[in-house]
Amino acid sequence: MKTLRALFRDRRFAIGAIVMLVLLVLALLSFRSPYDPTVWRLVPLDQPPSREHLLGTSSLGQDVFWVLTFAIRNSLVLALFSASISRIIALFVGLVAGYSGGIADRILMFITDGFIVLPLLLILVLLAMILQEHLNLVTMALLFGVMGWALDARFLRSQILSLREREFTYTAILSGNPTLKLIFNEYLLFVVPLTMATLIGNMMWVTGMEVTLAYLGLTDVTIPTLGTMLHFALNYQAVLLGIWWWIFTPIAAAVALFVALYLLSISISEYLDPRARIQRVGAR
Amino acid sequence: MRFVRRYLIPRLIQYVAVTVLGITMIFFIPRLMPVGPVEKAVAQIQARGTYSDPKAAEETVRALREMYGLDKGLFTQYVAFWRRLFTGDFGPSLVAFPTPVNQLIGESLPWTFGLLLTTTVLVFIIGNLTGGLAGHFRQSKVLQVLDAVVMIIAPMPYYIVALILIIAFAYIMPIFPVGGGYTIGAPLGFTWASITDVLRHAFLPALSLILLGAATTHQIMRLIVQGVNEEDYVRYARIGAVNERTIFFKYVMRNAMLPQITRFALGFAGLFSGALITEVVFAYPGIGFLAYRAILSSDYNVLMGITTLSIIALTTSTLLMDLLNPLFDPRIRLT
Numbered sequence: 001m002k003t004l005r006a007l008f009r010d011r012r013f014a015i016g017a018i019v020m021l022v023l024l025v026l027a028l029l030s031f032r033s034p035y036d037p038t039v040w041r042l043v044p045l046d047q048p049p050s051r052e053h054l055l056g057t058s059s060l061g062q063d064v065f066w067v068l069t070f071a072i073r074n075s076l077v078l079a080l081f082s083a084s085i086s087r088i089i090a091l092f093v094g095l096v097a098g099y100s101g102g103i104a105d106r107i108l109m110f111i112t113d114g115f116i117v118l119p120l121l122l123i124l125v126l127l128a129m130i131l132q133e134h135l136n137l138v139t140m141a142l143l144f145g146v147m148g149w150a151l152d153a154r155f156l157r158s159q160i161l162s163l164r165e166r167e168f169t170y171t172a173i174l175s176g177n178p179t180l181k182l183i184f185n186e187y188l189l190f191v192v193p194l195t196m197a198t199l200i201g202n203m204m205w206v207t208g209m210e211v212t213l214a215y216l217g218l219t220d221v222t223i224p225t226l227g228t229m230l231h232f233a234l235n236y237q238a239v240l241l242g243i244w245w246w247i248f249t250p251i252a253a254a255v256a257l258f259v260a261l262y263l264l265s266i267s268i269s270e271y272l273d274p275r276a277r278i279q280r281v282g283a284r
Numbered sequence: 285m286r287f288v289r290r291y292l293i294p295r296l297i298q299y300v301a302v303t304v305l306g307i308t309m310i311f312f313i314p315r316l317m318p319v320g321p322v323e324k325a326v327a328q329i330q331a332r333g334t335y336s337d338p339k340a341a342e343e344t345v346r347a348l349r350e351m352y353g354l355d356k357g358l359f360t361q362y363v364a365f366w367r368r369l370f371t372g373d374f375g376p377s378l379v380a381f382p383t384p385v386n387q388l389i390g391e392s393l394p395w396t397f398g399l400l401l402t403t404t405v406l407v408f409i410i411g412n413l414t415g416g417l418a419g420h421f422r423q424s425k426v427l428q429v430l431d432a433v434v435m436i437i438a439p440m441p442y443y444i445v446a447l448i449l450i451i452a453f454a455y456i457m458p459i460f461p462v463g464g465g466y467t468i469g470a471p472l473g474f475t476w477a478s479i480t481d482v483l484r485h486a487f488l489p490a491l492s493l494i495l496l497g498a499a500t501t502h503q504i505m506r507l508i509v510q511g512v513n514e515e516d517y518v519r520y521a522r523i524g525a526v527n528e529r530t531i532f533f534k535y536v537m538r539n540a541m542l543p544q545i546t547r548f549a550l551g552f553a554g555l556f557s558g559a560l561i562t563e564v565v566f567a568y569p570g571i572g573f574l575a576y577r578a579i580l581s582s583d584y585n586v587l588m589g590i591t592t593l594s595i596i597a598l599t600t601s602t603l604l605m606d607l608l609n610p611l612f613d614p615r616i617r618l619t
Binding site: 110114119120122129204216240254258259263 | 447553564579584590599
């Protein structure tokens with residue numbers, strides 16, 4: 001509770017949390033949707049926003065507002081699921097490399113550096129091109145999860161490296177604690193909050209990649225996500241035809257999601273790094 | 285030489301290994317799928333063969349089978365792939381058969397290169413300057429507003445910014461063309477009209493890249509400058525009544541630039557993937573748009589060529605930056 005109050009004192013966190021809450025409410029609304037998002041031609045085409053259709057209707061004959069609720073839900077689920085997978089890999093690699101050091105550290109960091117340097121976007125595009133029809137939410141989450149862990153593994157390793165030199169480590173080792181117990185009981189307390197901060201950053205990356213791949217038409221377009229919404233609006237020339245409510249809705253939702261996640265992530269990581277916190281307050 | 289043994293050789297080994305690892309990955313993973321990429325292309329050409337000249341399709345399929353040794357094992361295919369790679373040959377395009385992939389890439393490369401070079405340099409200058417000012421003069425209201433704007437721009441994905449720019453400056457206020465690299469039909473050459481035409485087309489893609497790149501650089505630079513401002517030598521200079529201008533340029537900025545130069549290569553990598561997306565949105569005739577057309581027509585060979593080249597380009601630029609670093613920052617000694 002105290003942590004939350006301290007976080008809310010940061011205006012950026014408050015704004016981010018409120019926007020996120022609105023998006024979550026929208027996502028939950030999808031459970032009460034009167035329309036099936038995968039069926040076309042349920043409502044009159046290309047209607048501007050009205051009381052009946054809050055955000056108008058699309059050229060596919062779908063109610064833009066209710067499709068949006070599904071899109072936000074799917075995009076959030078995908079981001080959370082995929083980011084969790086890559087967090088597990090990053091945490092494992094970071095802990096093992098940081099704690100054991102030596103040859104294991106070298107090998108793991110070698111692989112990590114390799115992943116950092118590779119042009120992941122193009123590799124994902126190449127893989128998505130072959131997977132295409134099979135690229136639903138689950139396979140996409142796995143694919144992004146396997147690809148997006150490297151930078152954070154390096155970050156977590158550096159944190160473990162500094163923890164290993166602290167006194168409580170020696171106290172624990174000298175009092176005869178087994179390694180696993182030390183890691184789980186002592187280190188995880190420090191590392192889990194940091195992992196949460198990287199989780200939000202990674203969710204942004206996943207959402208960005210999903211929208212990019214969908215934008216290129218490489219994912220299963222029957223699943224409503226922010227990316228596929230944008231894909232259809234662009235493919236049906238919503239801009240040229242002046243159906244602005246169709247194209248602006250996914251853009252606005254994506255911008256809101258990105259800004260919210262970003263504000264949350266910077267304010268949480270600043271909160272976790274006391275040096276940055278002191279600098280913000282201005283005290284020395 | 286201590287430096288060569290302790291640093292250079294391990295670093296070179298890592299460079300080669302990472303490049304090989306990346307290329308091996310993109311070679312094998314697609315082939316582990318139930319339907320291999322070349323088989324998929326073959327099937328597609330065969331399906332198309334019923335519409336077009338069946339003889340030509342048959343020819344393509346046979347050439348592909350022979351080239352990739354589809355009847356032979358995966359390992360033989362892998363060796364053959366490397367052999368062709370070393371001669372700089374990515375094979376023919378599957379769709380525009382038999383145009384070599386090299387030629388297609390060669391035609392698009394200058395566009396991407398020009399766009400990237402200009403934006404990377406401008407991002408570096410603009411981002412560091414505004415970031416440095418914002419970090420140093422933290423009381424200024426104007427710079428605080430700039431910080432807030434940057435905070436909203438920075439997390440946005442490239443295509444969102446690109447789309448917003450298109451909608452704003454090509455549809456609502458049609459100042460700039462919607463897309464393309466030059467007016468179709470107009471002769472390309474070193475005439476005044478031709479150059480301004482190319483620049484006009486490049487403006488919006490470049491702007492979207494610069495906005496995002498500069499926003500990120502701005503934020504990092506602001507943090508670094510805030511850190512440098514707390515250093516003892518800056519405080520000492522201030523107590524010694526060195527004028528604020530000299531402090532800013534000679535004491536703060538010069539020291540804050542060093543880590544930014546290190547980030548230059550990374551920023552280039554980030555801009556590279558950004559440029560690919562931006563080119564697609566603007567239909568700009570560079571590598572990204574070539575990749576996009578390859579995706580639309582499932583031209584695996586073209587995409588494979590582009591990906592392989594990008595892996596080599598990125599690992600090499602990181603290596604060069606790592607090796608050049610001590611030239612800029614005497615504190616880093618590569619041992």
